[in-house]
Amino acid sequence: DSGVTQTPKHLITATGQRVTLRCSPRSGDLSVYWYQQSLDQGLQFLIQYYNGEERAKGNILERFSAQQFPDLHSELNLSSLELGDSALYFCASSVYGSTDTQYFGPGTRLTVL
Amino acid sequence: QQPVQSPQAVILREGEDAVINCSSSKALYSVHWYRQKHGEAPVFLMILLKGGEQKGHEKISASFNEKKQQSSLYLTASQLSYSGTYFCGTGGGSEKLVFGKGTKLTVNP
Numbered sequence: 001d002s003g004v005t006q007t008p009k010h011l012i013t014a015t016g017q018r019v020t021l022r023c024s025p026r027s028g029d030l031s032v033y034w035y036q037q038s039l040d041q042g043l044q045f046l047i048q049y050y051n052g053e054e055r056a057k058g059n060i061l062e063r064f065s066a067q068q069f070p071d072l073h074s075e076l077n078l079s080s081l082e083l084g085d086s087a088l089y090f091c092a093s094s095v096y097g098s099t100d101t102q103y104f105g106p107g108t109r110l111t112v113l
Numbered sequence: 114q115q116p117v118q119s120p121q122a123v124i125l126r127e128g129e130d131a132v133i134n135c136s137s138s139k140a141l142y143s144v145h146w147y148r149q150k151h152g153e154a155p156v157f158l159m160i161l162l163k164g165g166e167q168k169g170h171e172k173i174s175a176s177f178n179e180k181k182q183q184s185s186l187y188l189t190a191s192q193l194s195y196s197g198t199y200f201c202g203t204g205g206g207s208e209k210l211v212f213g214k215g216t217k218l219t220v221n222p
Binding site: 033104 | 145
């Protein structure tokens with residue numbers, strides 16, 4: 001158990017819908033990262049937040065947005081969902097920045113039908 | 114840019130050794146190694162930082178050649194539990210961490 005929690009574990013929805021994925025980092029960690037992993041693909045970095053502020057951005061679509069709240073939990077919002085958005089979405093946290101160990105949550109499996 | 118991992122896949126018998134390589138076209142500040150079992154979250158193995166510092170908590174060793182922008186992960190006397198996909202991530206500091214496509218390791222009895 002990494003100490004990072006993600007909800008929900010599974011999510012099945014239809015094209016065009018909007019969903020919210022939630023992540024709670026390990027106690028004491030200030031950075032939260034979001035990754036997308038499609039079938040047989042590597043980890044694609046989406047976005048990083050540090051202590052409530054956006055720190056780094058990766059290949060995140062405009063239809064996706066994220067935020068980190070004062071209690072440091074983070075949410076990833078996916079809208080106008082397409083079939084290709086079906087993937088495992090991981091959240092990770094670290095104490096400070098990306099030179100620190102990143103601890104991954106169990107992931108949310110999103111299926112868009 | 115995404116680092117390149119080699120080999121893409123390797124099959125071992127228990128007790129054999131393996132080396133997984135990770136190379137980047139960019140100057141490296143840090144290299145992170147993770148192992149992921151099917152359907153599970155990636156698990157931290159090791160971080161190698163520019164300047165020689167290493168952080169890890171498993172009996173796995175790695176090297177980091179800053180000049181060649183390469184890192185190698187050494188798995189010795191492999192066990193069945195070593196099976197999984199190994200990812201290297203490069204970058205660090207103010208830059209995002211970019212992961213390679215992974216190396217699938219299968220250890221057979």
